[in-house]
Amino acid sequence: MGLTGNAAIVGAAQYKPEKYQSAPQMFHLQQVADLARLALRDAGMGIDELDGLVIHGPQFHEASIFVPAMAAEYLGIELNFAEVVDLGGCTSVGMIWRAAAAIEMGLCEAVLCVIPARMAPFGPDEDPAWMAQAMRYGGHSTAFGAPEAEFDLPYGHLGQNTGYAMIAQRYAAKYGYDPLSMAKIAVDQRFNAQGHPDAIFRGTELTAEQVLASKMVADPLHVLEIVMPVAGGAAVIVTSKEKAAKAKQRPAFITGFGERLSYKSPSYANEMTVTPLAQAAAKAFSMAGLTPGQMDAAQLYDCYTITVLLSLEDAGFCPKGEGMRFIREHNLTYKGDFPLNTHGGQLSFGQSASAGGMSQVIEAFDQISGRAGERQLGRADNIFVSGTGGVMSEQGALILQGG
Amino acid sequence: MSVKPMPVATAISAPFWQALNDGQLKIQQCQDCRNWVFYPRAHCTHCMSERLSWQAVSGEASLYTYTLTRVPTLPELADELPQALAVVELKEGVRINTTLTGIDEADIYVGMKLKPVFDRRDAKGNTLLRFTAKDNTTSELSYDNPLEALPRNAKGQIQVPVSNLPAMAALADNTFTPWSDAVLVDQPLIDAFAALSGDDYWIHTDADKAATDSPFGTTIAHGALVQVLQSKMQFALPFDIVGFKTMVNYGSNRLRFPAPVPVNSLIHARAKVKAVQPTPKGMQLTLEVNIHVVDQDRPSVINDLVILYR
Numbered sequence: 001m002g003l004t005g006n007a008a009i010v011g012a013a014q015y016k017p018e019k020y021q022s023a024p025q026m027f028h029l030q031q032v033a034d035l036a037r038l039a040l041r042d043a044g045m046g047i048d049e050l051d052g053l054v055i056h057g058p059q060f061h062e063a064s065i066f067v068p069a070m071a072a073e074y075l076g077i078e079l080n081f082a083e084v085v086d087l088g089g090c091t092s093v094g095m096i097w098r099a100a101a102a103i104e105m106g107l108c109e110a111v112l113c114v115i116p117a118r119m120a121p122f123g124p125d126e127d128p129a130w131m132a133q134a135m136r137y138g139g140h141s142t143a144f145g146a147p148e149a150e151f152d153l154p155y156g157h158l159g160q161n162t163g164y165a166m167i168a169q170r171y172a173a174k175y176g177y178d179p180l181s182m183a184k185i186a187v188d189q190r191f192n193a194q195g196h197p198d199a200i201f202r203g204t205e206l207t208a209e210q211v212l213a214s215k216m217v218a219d220p221l222h223v224l225e226i227v228m229p230v231a232g233g234a235a236v237i238v239t240s241k242e243k244a245a246k247a248k249q250r251p252a253f254i255t256g257f258g259e260r261l262s263y264k265s266p267s268y269a270n271e272m273t274v275t276p277l278a279q280a281a282a283k284a285f286s287m288a289g290l291t292p293g294q295m296d297a298a299q300l301y302d303c304y305t306i307t308v309l310l311s312l313e314d315a316g317f318c319p320k321g322e323g324m325r326f327i328r329e330h331n332l333t334y335k336g337d338f339p340l341n342t343h344g345g346q347l348s349f350g351q352s353a354s355a356g357g358m359s360q361v362i363e364a365f366d367q368i369s370g371r372a373g374e375r376q377l378g379r380a381d382n383i384f385v386s387g388t389g390g391v392m393s394e395q396g397a398l399i400l401q402g403g
Numbered sequence: 404m405s406v407k408p409m410p411v412a413t414a415i416s417a418p419f420w421q422a423l424n425d426g427q428l429k430i431q432q433c434q435d436c437r438n439w440v441f442y443p444r445a446h447c448t449h450c451m452s453e454r455l456s457w458q459a460v461s462g463e464a465s466l467y468t469y470t471l472t473r474v475p476t477l478p479e480l481a482d483e484l485p486q487a488l489a490v491v492e493l494k495e496g497v498r499i500n501t502t503l504t505g506i507d508e509a510d511i512y513v514g515m516k517l518k519p520v521f522d523r524r525d526a527k528g529n530t531l532l533r534f535t536a537k538d539n540t541t542s543e544l545s546y547d548n549p550l551e552a553l554p555r556n557a558k559g560q561i562q563v564p565v566s567n568l569p570a571m572a573a574l575a576d577n578t579f580t581p582w583s584d585a586v587l588v589d590q591p592l593i594d595a596f597a598a599l600s601g602d603d604y605w606i607h608t609d610a611d612k613a614a615t616d617s618p619f620g621t622t623i624a625h626g627a628l629v630q631v632l633q634s635k636m637q638f639a640l641p642f643d644i645v646g647f648k649t650m651v652n653y654g655s656n657r658l659r660f661p662a663p664v665p666v667n668s669l670i671h672a673r674a675k676v677k678a679v680q681p682t683p684k685g686m687q688l689t690l691e692v693n694i695h696v697v698d699q700d701r702p703s704v705i706n707d708l709v710i711l712y713r
Contacts, residue, residue, distance in 0.1 A: 136477075150410045151442045154531055156476045156486045157500040165470035166490060173468070173513030218470040218488075267490040267498045272468060 002287035007100035008244040008251035008403060011043025011237035012362045016198040017230035017350030021119050028061040029074045031116030035235035036075060043237045044248030045110065050077050050237075052102055052111030054095040056354050057084035059134070061120035071114075080108040087261070088139070088389025089301055091115065092234070092357035093396035097257035099238035110243060114235040115355035139390075152265060160303065161226060163266055163391030165218035168306040171273045175321035177220060181328050183211035185305040185340075186225055186347055188332035193344025195334060195375030200230055200350035225305040225347075232352025236361060244403065249369040252383075256288030256399035266391045274314065276395040277386055281315035284384075284397035292316040296379050297367060298338070299360035301388040302345040311386050312340075315397065334375040342367060342375050357387045361398070368402040407479045407572075409529060416443040418457045423530040426543070428462045428519050430497060431455040441497035462519035463494040464534060469503065469511055491517055491534050504544065505535045520544060526573065549573050556643050564646040565686050565712045574642055574676045574688070583636035585669040585697055588624045593666060596628040610666075619665050626660035629670060629694055630704050636672045636694070644688070647712040656689060656707040662699060669697040677707060685713035 013035050015023065026034065032055070040047060053068050053075075060067050068082035081102040087094045092115065099111035122128055133142065138159035142149045152158060171177065190206035193199035206224065214224040244251040258280030266272050285291060292315060300311040309323040317338075318326035330338040343349045343363040346356045366372045367380035380402065387396040412420045419442075422429035431440040433447035434454035446453055471485035480486055487503035503511060504520055516537035521530050523546035535541055549569040553561050563570045590610065597603040602625060605612045613622045644650075664670055671694070678689040687709055694704040 144411055145413050147442050150413070150416060152500050153408045153477075154410050155488070155500055155502050155533075156472070156480045156483070157488055158476050161474070162470050162472055162476055162488050165472075166468040166488065169470055170468035170513060216473045218472045218474070219485075221470075265500065267467075267500050272490075 002283075003097070003100055003104055003254055003256065005253045005255040005288075005401065006241045007103040007238055008241065008247075008253040009096065009236055009361070009365045009400065010239050010244050010247035010249055010251050011039045011041075011045065012235065012365050013038030013042055014198075014234035014355070014359060014362055015118060015232045015352070017200045017232045017352055019200060019228065019230055019350075021231035023118060023231070025119055025121040028116040028120045029071060031118055031120070031233050032071050032114050032235075033075055035114050035116065035233055036112050039112065039114075039235040039237045042249065043239070044246070045237060045239070045243070047075065047077060049110045049239075049243065050075070050112050051079055052081035052099060052108035053077075053079050054083045054085060054099050054111055054113045056086075056091050056095075056115040058086050059353070060116075081111065087387070087394045087396065088354060089303060089357045090259075090261075090387035090389035090394040090396045091354045092361050093257075093385060093387030093398050094259060096236065096238060096254060096361055096398055097259070097396070100254040100257070103238065103240050110237060110239040112235060112237060113358075115233060115353075115358060117233040117352040117355040118231045148265065157265070160391055161218045161221060164304045164306050165221045167266055167272050167310070167392060168220050171306070171310070172220065174273055176324070178324045178328070179212055179220065180208055181324040182220075182225060182305045182309065183208035183222075184327050185302070185308045185332065186211050188336070189302065189341050189345040190348045191333045192342050192375060193348035195373065196343045196349060197373070199344045199348055200228065201344065201348040221304060221306065227303045227346045227351040227356070230350035230352050232350060232355050234352070234355040234358035234362060236358065236365070249365075249371070251403045252365045252368040252400040253403050254398060255401050256284035256286070256290070256397075258283030258287070258397045259395070261389075261394040264390055264393050266393065269392075273310070274320070275310050275392040277311055277388070277392075277397060278314040280395045281384070281386070281397040284399050285316065288399035288401070290382060290399060292384070295382050295384045296339070297342055297364070297377055297383045298340050299364050299383060299385045300341060300345075301357055301360060301386045302341055302347050303351065303356075303388060305347070307388055307392065308340070308345070310392065311388070315384060315386060334372075334377060339377055342372065342377065360385050360387075361400075364398075364400045368400060407524075408477070409524060410531075415445055419443050420530070422457070422459070423521060423532055424528045426521055427459050428532065429457045429459050430493070430495065432458045439493075439495040439497050441493075441499060460493065460495055463537075464491045464517040464519070466490075466503075466511070466513055466515045466517055466534075467492040467498055468513055471508060471511075487511065489534060499532065502533050503535060504533045505539050505541050510536070518542065526576075550642070558643070560641060560643040562645050563642050565644055566646055568681060571644075571679045571686060571688075575679050576676055579673040579675045579693070580638045580640055581673065583638035583672045585671045586632055586635050588629070588632070588664055588666065588668050588670055590622065590666050593622060593624050593628065596625055600625065600627065619663055622666045624664040624666065624668075626704065629660070629664050630658070630706060632670065633672055633692055633694060633704070633706070636670075638672050638674050638692075640674065644712060647686075649713050651711050651713075653687065653709040653711040656709055657705065658707075659705040660703060661705065662696070662701040662703045664696055664703045670694055670703065671697055685711045687711050
């Protein structure tokens with residue numbers, strides 16, 4: 001059961017991450033069309049070949065409902081498959097497998113997966129209050145009846161920093177905690193970012209001492225272990241094996257996926273240190289008929305260093321509780337024996353809201369298609385990609401394979 | 404410091420918050436599978452039964468995990484730094500998001516034994532649930548009314564400096580002032596307002612036509628007239644805000660005329676502070692003023708007046 005490897009990524013585009021958006025403001029619809037144009041050009045395909053659309057719904061500027069239909073109309077295409085994904089940082093991974101599944105089921109032949117994440121222009125009478133509120137409460141709902149509004153906000157439980165910090169403290173109590181190993185995740189990824197021309201931290205190297213000397217935000221997380229939000233946006237074209245054979249780039253076939261979610265606040269997880277990625281990754285590997293040991297690289301969602309640690313363990317790259325040792329014993333750079341987040345991860349490439357996770361999908365594709373430039377891996381046939389939304393809440397895994 | 408967020412109870416969760424106000428911790432237990440449920444719901448998360456009952460529990464608990472925030476999670480919580488955010492596991496197995504109180508940073512560890520602390524947040528007894536080390540003697544944080552220490556003016560009103568945020572916040576109260584003195588709305592007054600405003604519609608000014616054609620059998624005052632008469636009625640606010648440069652009537656969040664004021668009615672008013680909100684423009688106080696015909700339950704004017712102190 002599952003995918004048979006008959007759908008592949010053949011094109012991608014992403015805006016260069018910017019801390020302060022200098023690119024002219026474009027409507028989200030306009031960004032969708034612009035990203036689609038760039039991704040199709042990358043694939044060597046025409047707009048008339050698209051018949052599927054997977055789009056990020058929340059915070060879409062021009063509409064909160066009927067988003068796919070509005071986007072299809074704007075693009076000027078007709079669709080056999082349309083989907084809105086609302087999985088936070090797991091949205092990108094969730095988009096890719098949904099597109100692959102729709103193609104394998106014969107619903108459609110080519111799907112645009114797109115997340116516009118640059119600021120759109122506000123109208124003269126538009127109230128940006130909802131955005132201020134979203135920023136202030138870090139994605140927590142303040143609506144009447146929302147459990148978090150009632151049981152979390154009055155106690156200051158909000159934002160992602162504290163949730164991840166509490167996971168890290170629990171991990172520390174169970175398995176021990178080595179701040180230097182955690183810093184090494186950020187340092188190795190920063191090294192990788194030096195090989196990506198678009199990385200936000202290209203030209204800025206980092207040492208473990210700098211990480212540990214940086215401001216403590218919520219014990220034990222330092223500010224340099226926390227992702228920096230940027231403006232950006234990304235699109236990926238997923239298509240059938242037949243069309244992929246004619247694509248400009250070497251396709252990255254989607255041969256396994258998994259998805260798992262059950263809570264919003266990690267306080268209500270069965271065990272906070274075991275993330276839903278454990279089930280998602282196991283499903284992805286078994287679907288692909290591969291093991292973690294057969295991966296040439298891992299692109300693990302990295303909103304925090306602790307996210308990477310837990311994902312390494314739960315995806316099966318090392319046993320539970322041994323992540324710190326694994327990090328110490330391996331070179332995680334693109335030059336090393338365990339290439340991890342070879343574009344710098346979101347920690348060093350930049351996290352453009354929900355499009356951030358797509359940078360990891362696109363890096364896997366860039367490696368498989370052999371155009372990762374100076375950071376190109378010697379062998380890049382099998383790559384594992386993970387996605388994380390909320391506070392380890394929504395988890396997804398993909399296995400991408402070169403055809 | 405400014406107004407801190409407080410929970411708004413729902414019909415489902417009200418027993419939980421009421422119990423805290425009463426100094427008790429109550430959580431839901433499933434009458435079918437005997438499992439415990441938190442936060443409050445209408446169903447059991449173990450077996451989907453709808454037969455949940457509220458049970459008082461001891462609050463015996465251990466620390467599941469925590470973090471010390473060095474950056475406030477909300478600006479309103481900046482005075483609490485570091486916030487000792489905690490996930491607490493009750494003996495019954497459920498987990499609660501909360502904060503620790505009364506424990507030195509160095510003494511906090513995952514697995515430590517805890518007990519509840521009832522944290523009174525306002526004069527009405529609204530209570531948040533915090534936790535402390537099991538052996539601490541504190542089981543309740545009393546509410547120090549920031550208004551109590553303040554001086555009073557000659558009229559007996561508490562003098563609240565506009566810069567005293569806790570005191571300003573404490574003014575928000577769901578209780579109305581006593582009724583003001585009463586003002587008579589007679590025909591000459593209505594006619595004068597009609598002349599001033601240019602609104603001389605017969606329902607206000609033509610007693611003969613009103614007697615036959617008006618559903619009220621008499622002329623009625625203009626809603627706007629009744630509204631402006633507010634300044635003639637002295638309602639006794641228990642406080643006097645001091646220490647501002649300017650006070651401006653910023654506008655109205657809501658203005659309604661739910662009931663008519665027939666000619667020769669006596670009207671009176673009362674008010675309550677609905678909200679106090681620091682804003683970039685200054686301290687904003689929302690005063691809900693209700694004007695009633697004497698002995699009428701239904702207000703003739705409801706005005707949520709926003710006053711800005713700078």
